[in-house]
Amino acid sequence: MNTHSISRRQFAHLLGVGAAAAIVRPRITIAKEPATVPAPAKPGVVRLSANENPYGPSSKAHDAMKNAHGICNRYPDEANDVLIDKIAKINDINRDQIVLGDGSSEILKLCAETFTGPTEGKLVAADPTFESILEYSKACGAEVVKVPLTGSYAHDLPKMGASAQKGLIYVCNPNNPTASITPKNDLRDFIAKTSPATMILVDEAYFHYADSPDYESVIPLVKDHPNLIVARTFSKVYGMAGLRCGYGVAQPDTIKRMHGFQMFDSVNIMALTAASASLDDADQVTNGRKMNDDARKFTLTELGKMGYKSIPSQANFIMFDCRKPVVPIIQAMKEKDVAVGRLFPAYPNHMRLTIGKQAEMEAFVSAFKQVMA
Ligand SMILES: Cc1ncc(COP(=O)(O)O)c(C=O)c1O
Numbered sequence: 001m002n003t004h005s006i007s008r009r010q011f012a013h014l015l016g017v018g019a020a021a022a023i024v025r026p027r028i029t030i031a032k033e034p035a036t037v038p039a040p041a042k043p044g045v046v047r048l049s050a051n052e053n054p055y056g057p058s059s060k061a062h063d064a065m066k067n068a069h070g071i072c073n074r075y076p077d078e079a080n081d082v083l084i085d086k087i088a089k090i091n092d093i094n095r096d097q098i099v100l101g102d103g104s105s106e107i108l109k110l111c112a113e114t115f116t117g118p119t120e121g122k123l124v125a126a127d128p129t130f131e132s133i134l135e136y137s138k139a140c141g142a143e144v145v146k147v148p149l150t151g152s153y154a155h156d157l158p159k160m161g162a163s164a165q166k167g168l169i170y171v172c173n174p175n176n177p178t179a180s181i182t183p184k185n186d187l188r189d190f191i192a193k194t195s196p197a198t199m200i201l202v203d204e205a206y207f208h209y210a211d212s213p214d215y216e217s218v219i220p221l222v223k224d225h226p227n228l229i230v231a232r233t234f235s236k237v238y239g240m241a242g243l244r245c246g247y248g249v250a251q252p253d254t255i256k257r258m259h260g261f262q263m264f265d266s267v268n269i270m271a272l273t274a275a276s277a278s279l280d281d282a283d284q285v286t287n288g289r290k291m292n293d294d295a296r297k298f299t300l301t302e303l304g305k306m307g308y309k310s311i312p313s314q315a316n317f318i319m320f321d322c323r324k325p326v327v328p329i330i331q332a333m334k335e336k337d338v339a340v341g342r343l344f345p346a347y348p349n350h351m352r353l354t355i356g357k358q359a360e361m362e363a364f365v366s367a368f369k370q371v372m373a
Helices: 008-015 059-071 077-091 104-115 132-139 157-163 184-193 219-224 252-259 269-279 282-305 326-335 358-372
Strands: 046-048 098-101 123-127 144-148 168-172 199-203 228-233 246-249 317-321 338-340 350-354
Touching (some): 046 358, 077 246, 098 104, 098 252, 104 132, 104 168, 104 199, 104 228, 104 246, 123 132, 132 144, 157 184, 184 199, 219 228, 282 358, 326 350, 326 358, 338 350, 338 358
Parallel strands (some): 168 199, 199 228
Antiparallel strands (some): 098 246
């Protein structure tokens, strides 16, 4: 018997999925059981720090996970196939153009491992941007080149292209932490012009929140560009950050190269079934966008009244200028039980703020007013 185990009933209860979750064995009671589920963040803390979805996964995803309890003893091949089929259908691509990942983080890591390093070439990325791929590339021995965003917070594609030579160019669109977009025509031209010897990874983690006419997904361009890879995630609009599921889209040869660096079965059966069910729930996206829009509008209006300007946001977070160093503000907000985004050194006066539920944004506004008074 595993003395570190926890009964399914306890587990379901702790995860808040209800006592109705299948209970297949009598509960095992163990004295002084070590914690297997982390204690929730300090009660009352408003968490606006990680661009998570405050509403969580679709009810269809919860149901699918409950139904999957009985197949947790099996490797997830069939569940992989189901999800790959759905992603292929939705994006009008073939199955061999898809690689699933343990979050889109795994896709970013696979790209760094496959396409950067002392022989493969350097990584070129914006500054500021989502940093994880910079770290993965450094770990592969690659040089990392950072190119500042333009004055309109777009990727400076001509400079990024000029800095690249083989290797990999990372374009985060919408960009984290600025929530800004790189216009679709600029990106399309850039992809067309870039030498096929240089790989381009477009990270579309926040794709579902972008509604600007100047924005588009580049998945449809993959068929014409063997050097293009697109990353997507179920962590954002689908509310599955804790479950871990994402995917990459590229041409079959590129996918094959990336598979070479991948662990077998890196996505677990719960995440796979939840992701498949999420794709069947169109309301998850529509409602998620609408609730994000409403709470974002409220927050921007309140910040505007206080005289703070935000970078135009196309995501479930905003970045705004605090007009003084943000680090002490982050700390003061923490003392008021409001967790906000970390420092992004390129913009030392800017705060990245995740859009939570309306009540959470009201709590933020109230604490921020006190901190800035
Ligand atoms: C731009 C971007 N890409 C990728 C990720 C990684 O997300 P995940 O591994 O949860 O899919 C994040 C997480 O916040 C992100 O902001």
